[in-house]
Amino acid sequence: MGTFILAFNSVVSQVGSPWKEIAGGLTSDSALLAAINRIVTPAGFGINSADIPTPTGLNSVNAEFSAKPFGNSWYLDGSVTPIDFASLPSGFTVISAIFESTIKLNYSGAGGEVTSATGTRSLNGNVVDTVDVSNLGDHFLDFDIITNDPSTSALDLSTITALVSIAASINSGNPANVASMQVSNNSNPYWIFGTYSILFNTYTINSPVHIGDRVTLHSDDGGIGIILINDGEDRSGINLIFSGGTHNIKTVNIVELTDTDLTFILDVDFSVEETVTVSATLKTGGVILIKSLQVLLYGNVSGVYTLVSGKTTDTIYRHDGTTTEVAIPEPFAKIGFIGN
Amino acid sequence: MRDHTPTPITNFNGWWKRGSEDEVPSDHFTDCDNIKFIATSSFGSRDGIGLSQDVLVPLENIKRIYNYATQSANTLIILVKNTVTGFGEIFHIVDSTTVFGPLLTIDGMTDFAFQPYAGRGYISPFAPQQATTPAPNIGLIATAVAGAGVNAGLHQYASTFVTPTGETTASPLRSVLVVAGPNQQVDLSVIPVDPSGVATARNIYRTIAAGTQLKLLTTIADNTTTVFTDNTADGALGANVPTLNTAIITSSLGIDRGLQGQFLYVYNGDGTAARKAAGAALAGTMTVGNGAAGHTDAGVHIFGFVSETDTGYLSPPGLLTSFTTSATLSVSFTSVDVSPDSHVVKRHLVASLRITGFNGDLEGYDLFFVPNATINNNTDLFLNDISFYDADLLSDASHLFDNYSEIPAGATLGLYHNRLCIGATYTDISLVLVSQVGEPEAINQIDGLIVVTLDGNPVTNTQEMRDVLYIFKRSRTVSYVDNGDSPSSWSETVVDNALGTPVHGIATVLDSGSNSVDFLIVCTYAGVTIFNGRYQIPELSWKIEKAWRDQARTSFSNIQIVNAPIQHEIYIVSPDKSLLVGNYSNGMDSKKIRWTPWSCIALFNTVAIVNIDQIIFGSDRV
Numbered sequence: 002m003g004t005f006i007l008a009f010n011s012v013v014s015q016v017g018s019p020w021k022e023i024a025g026g027l028t029s030d031s032a033l034l035a036a037i038n039r040i041v042t043p044a045g046f047g048i049n050s051a052d053i054p055t056p057t058g059l060n061s062v063n064a065e066f067s068a069k070p071f072g073n074s075w076y077l078d079g080s081v082t083p084i085d086f087a088s089l090p091s092g093f094t095v096i097s098a099i100f101e102s103t104i105k106l107n108y109s110g111a112g113g114e115v116t117s118a119t120g121t122r123s124l125n126g127n128v129v130d131t132v133d134v135s136n137l138g139d140h141f142l143d144f145d146i147i148t149n150d151p152s153t154s155a156l157d158l159s160t161i162t163a164l165v166s167i168a169a170s171i172n173s174g175n176p177a178n179v180a181s182m183q184v185s186n187n188s189n190p191y192w193i194f195g196t197y198s199i200l201f202n203t204y205t206i207n208s209p210v211h212i213g214d215r216v217t218l219h220s221d222d223g224g225i226g227i228i229l230i231n232d233g234e235d236r237s238g239i240n241l242i243f244s245g246g247t248h249n250i251k252t253v254n255i256v257e258l259t260d261t262d263l264t265f266i267l268d269v270d271f272s273v274e275e276t277v278t279v280s281a282t283l284k285t286g287g288v289i290l291i292k293s294l295q296v297l298l299y300g301n302v303s304g305v306y307t308l309v310s311g312k313t314t315d316t317i318y319r320h321d322g323t324t325t326e327v328a329i330p331e332p333f334a335k336i337g338f339i340g341n
Numbered sequence: 342m343r344d345h346t347p348t349p350i351t352n353f354n355g356w357w358k359r360g361s362e363d364e365v366p367s368d369h370f371t372d373c374d375n376i377k378f379i380a381t382s383s384f385g386s387r388d389g390i391g392l393s394q395d396v397l398v399p400l401e402n403i404k405r406i407y408n409y410a411t412q413s414a415n416t417l418i419i420l421v422k423n424t425v426t427g428f429g430e431i432f433h434i435v436d437s438t439t440v441f442g443p444l445l446t447i448d449g450m451t452d453f454a455f456q457p458y459a460g461r462g463y464i465s466p467f468a469p470q471q472a473t474t475p476a477p478n479i480g481l482i483a484t485a486v487a488g489a490g491v492n493a494g495l496h497q498y499a500s501t502f503v504t505p506t507g508e509t510t511a512s513p514l515r516s517v518l519v520v521a522g523p524n525q526q527v528d529l530s531v532i533p534v535d536p537s538g539v540a541t542a543r544n545i546y547r548t549i550a551a552g553t554q555l556k557l558l559t560t561i562a563d564n565t566t567t568v569f570t571d572n573t574a575d576g577a578l579g580a581n582v583p584t585l586n587t588a589i590i591t592s593s594l595g596i597d598r599g600l601q602g603q604f605l606y607v608y609n610g611d612g613t614a615a616r617k618a619a620g621a622a623l624a625g626t627m628t629v630g631n632g633a634a635g636h637t638d639a640g641v642h643i644f645g646f647v648s649e650t651d652t653g654y655l656s657p658p659g660l661l662t663s664f665t666t667s668a669t670l671s672v673s674f675t676s677v678d679v680s681p682d683s684h685v686v687k688r689h690l691v692a693s694l695r696i697t698g699f700n701g702d703l704e705g706y707d708l709f710f711v712p713n714a715t716i717n718n719n720t721d722l723f724l725n726d727i728s729f730y731d732a733d734l735l736s737d738a739s740h741l742f743d744n745y746s747e748i749p750a751g752a753t754l755g756l757y758h759n760r761l762c763i764g765a766t767y768t769d770i771s772l773v774l775v776s777q778v779g780e781p782e783a784i785n786q787i788d789g790l791i792v793v794t795l796d797g798n799p800v801t802n803t804q805e806m807r808d809v810l811y812i813f814k815r816s817r818t819v820s821y822v823d824n825g826d827s828p829s830s831w832s833e834t835v836v837d838n839a840l841g842t843p844v845h846g847i848a849t850v851l852d853s854g855s856n857s858v859d860f861l862i863v864c865t866y867a868g869v870t871i872f873n874g875r876y877q878i879p880e881l882s883w884k885i886e887k888a889w890r891d892q893a894r895t896s897f898s899n900i901q902i903v904n905a906p907i908q909h910e911i912y913i914v915s916p917d918k919s920l921l922v923g924n925y926s927n928g929m930d931s932k933k934i935r936w937t938p939w940s941c942i943a944l945f946n947t948v949a950i951v952n953i954d955q956i957i958f959g960s961d962r963v
Contacts, residue, residue: 254940302943303401305393305419305434308956312389317942318399324392330940332386334353334373337365 255330352382355924355935358888369884370937378924378935387922387939393417393957395437403959405452405901406949408849409433411610412460415951418608420453424962429453431464433612441612449600452898454844456754456761458781461652462608464615465763467752467844469595469898474504474540474588477512477533481545483571484517488526490572491519494550499582500532502540503560507587511546511555519550527571532561539590540564546582549575555582594815596799597844597898598765599750605763607652607782616684619782621746623648623659623688625678630664635671635728640695642666643706647738648680648719649687654782656680657741658691661703666695671726679719690714690724691738694731704742709734743785748774752844755803757810758823764800764812771795773803773812775828788827793819794835801844806861807874814841815897816866818876840865840876845901848911849950862911864900866890869913869923881911881923883931888938892916901947907954918944920958 302325304318317325350368355378357369365371377387394400402422409418417434429450432442450466457463483498485491495518499511512533519525532543542562546555557579558571608615623646642665645658666672677688693706711734714727751774752765761781763774773791777783793800793812802813810821810831818836821828846864860873868880868889882889892900896916903912909926911934920939927933939945943960950956 254942303403303946303960303962304399304943305403305406305417306390306941306943306958306960307393308388308958309391310388312391313386314389315941315943316389316391318392318401320399320401322397327942329375329386329389330942332375334370334376334384334937336350336367336369337362337371 353378353384353935354927354933355384356885356888356937358885359883360887373937375939376937377922378926378937381927384937387937390941390943390958393437394434394440396440400432400434400440402962403946404429404961406947406957406959407455408949408951408957409455409462409610410457417949417951417957418455418462418464419959420450422451422961429466431608431615433462433608433610444608444613445606445615447600447603450603452597452752452844454752454754454763456756456781458756458761460610462610462615463618463754463761463781464606464608465750465752465754466600466603466606467597467750467765468600469597471589471591471595473507473586474502474509474535474537474590476509476586477502477535479531479533480513480515481532482530483515484528484530485519485524486526486528487523488570488572490574491525491527492550492575493519493521493525495519496527496550497548497553497555498527498529498558499546499555501544501546501582502533502535502564502588503542503544504535504539504588505541506589506591508544508583509588510584510586511582514555525572529569529571530567532567532569534564534567538564539588544582545569545571547571547573547578549578556580557582594895595898596765596770597752597801598770598799599752599763599767601767603750603767605748605750605782609651617747618652619654619744619746619748619784620648620650620656620680620682620685621659622657623678623680625660627660627662627677628675629662630673630675631667632671632673632726634669635726636668637666637670637672637729638695638731639666639668640697641699642672642695643693643703643708644672644674645691645703645708646677646688646716647691647710647741648682648685649689650682650684650782651686652684652782653780655689655738655741655780656685657744657746658708658738663696663699663701663703671728673723673725673727675723675725677716677722677724679722683719685719686717688716688719689738690716690727692729692734694734708738710736710738740785741783743787745774745784745786748782748784751800753800753802755805757803757805760828762803762810764803770799771814773800773828785827788829790829791821791831791833793817794833798841802842802847804847804861807859809874811836811861811872813847813863815843816841818842818872836874837876840867840870843898843900845898845914848902848904850904850906862902862904864897864902864913866894866897869902869911871929879931881925881929881931881934882936884934885921885936888921899946903948903950903956905950905954905956908956912948912950912956914945914948918946920945920948 302317302319304320306316313329314326315329317327319325348367352368353370354366354368355370356373357365357371362371375387376384378384392399400419400421402424403419404422405420407418409416414435416436419432419434421430421432422428423430423446426448428446428448430443431445431453432440433444434440445464445466447466449468451468453467454465455462477500481498481500483496495516497514497516499514501511502509517527519527529545532545534540534543541564542560543564544560545558547558548555552575558573559569561569605618606615607618627644627646629644641663643661643663645661647658648656650656660678664672674690679685680688690711691708692711693708696706711727711729714724714729716724748763749766749768751763753763755762755764757775759778761776761784763784764772766772766774769792771793773793774784775789775791777785777789791812793814794817796814796817798814798816800812801815802811804811804813808822810823812819812821817838818841820834820836821831822834824831840863842863842865848862860871862881863870863872863876865876865880867876868882868886870880870882871877880886893916899914899916899918901914904910905912909924911923911925913921913923915921915938920941922937922939924935924937925933927935941958941960943958945958946961947959948956949959
């Protein structure tokens, strides 16, 4: 048994069974991971009610409240069972996190209506920007709250005292009589999504990965098509990083590239003890938004084949009782410059 | 654009990979993949590949494929690497639905040589092996001195070199007797250092008192210190000394040679397991006595039996017994032991001429086959009433004493003048074993040998062309001519001192040998070359010279080439497991041949051609 380390820069998510055995190969050792498009979801989310001042019936009120996760567990990728912080994958570092929700401010009083509200948003005490009031209705306010803290690591999340805090100035008009104010969760779940770098995840290899084995990167939600495959000198595209160096997935070895799937054939061997990192780099820079990433090892396609005159596809053994028709890999011919 | 004159391209002559891209002629491709050439000037997508097996569990992890022409069909013999056990296994694919095997399973077999002969198949397992740092060739000096710690008794010492890749085997042994008393410490000196400087440490091994197994005493973590004081008790000794040299020199080219401790095997083609070729003499005893009235030249004779296998192999004479015959009586043999070899089908009586002054040496006299004296099975224990005169003893059997009873495995098999040739055994990489004419399993250990000029490179191919035996190394080619005498008397003629070929580097033609018309197509380090007794220049691969020479030289033994004269195409498996295809329908020379690489999801690892023009590919996982 060895370890297989998967890393995918600028990928939103990784999912369970990322190296899935189809016909001999790998399995993930992490049953906790499942495949949906959330990344990190707090097991619970609470409001620091102690920070909410009680309105005093003035025409305006300055209210400050904050939200933070409570408890020390998180869901990874929508898994059913929360994972405590200690079990988060090592190096699971948040490159950019977005907390998006609305916080409802209920109030009651003697007939006055809130006519305006403004606020500033802070992250861990640092003012970030102005908060918009997206909805101004009867007896409640909805604050669209968006956080963005690229410096927060997953492990740091457990120590957050105020993921977001709002210092709001509420103008309730005249006559104003806001008797009470309560901040509560909106019906929207609080969840964090965004772009993460999953630097390290550890999987167990049950058998070596060999040349000729087929691997698919899959995203239920698409986004893979953005990856620019280029096996030119700049080596952008998908790389396999291992002790022998960085191995670029070559165009010639790509079986399929769609928005949801990238299937390629390994043309390098990884022994059981090899540590391999899969990384994506973009020729043009930017972010790859793959909300879920599934890596499938198709097992081996080895066997005895014969050249068939007039055949327009290649038929491949799968060694699971089935075969696969695949296109002949990119037939092409290029000529040089013509002319003087 | 107004004044632009179109430049029509009417011919497409394939890939050009030499010089800069600007130098590529307009009728050639700067790059291409997976195309085939149509007629004289066109091209299109290559043909697809299909499945060769229509069975529930097709073979996987294919390492090598050979065409195997049996007496009734054109079939395939295939080496796979079992992904569970890691062992090499050989199968026989008769057709798309019939598979025999494994016929042979051998640990460490990553490749094999194959030669069909009279419907049978001869199989020789081999594997590429890299050169290793030599073990120390001198022993250290061990002297008992004042001190304590070492158990009293005779101890033996040896050392090894430890390199970044492994450890050598042990140096010659040195002994020291430690006597109980004040001198129970041993000073070691002149501990060998690695002259190549590769070693980063040296291990010292010692036996326990009166023991024979070397066990680790200590590690000297440098390649300079030459002394050590041993005051270690037997119980504190560590691991056993290595028996295999693992100190691989990674920069060296691998050597393809027969597997250590392995042999030539023969497969009957009927799905039964392959068995070791040749065989031992009959062991045991028999009783010789006078038979019914008959005749012999009265006197002392030596009698024995030669067993014959179902492949026609004749063993060395066994059951040797002396007996004094009578002039008027025949000779009868009883209690004739049978052979434990289930493939023995006959036992032939052999006898000496009448011996005057017999010296008791049963193997010291010439033996001859006795006419009409054969037990036609391996079960009967008797052969009665045999009469003969010495003048009837014409067919010599003495030479059978000198034959290999087990033929060491080599990396190449070939035929020359109806003799089987085996090259590059484990112990002698420049050695070629040559069988008797028409007896592929009868190889004389004395005069059936050819030793090609020693240059550190192994023999890679033996090939007959125009009545000449050409023997190839990877960078040398020599020739021999059958002078009618034994192979060891054939003289060597140097053909080329720079060019040779890897083990699968001579094009197999159709479903037979490698000789097409009057030339060979040979893969050398310089390129793909026509060989007609000399290497033709420029090479066929001249147009793609850079691509050819960019291939990893350390992986050249992965190259395999077949020639399909019907398609007018050459198929070459490259070290990177892509395919290089050369179409010579416009002519087989360096200018007219059209090249293109092919790729496939299932990587091309081995190629063969069967049934005249059917191209077979094998794909592996490693």
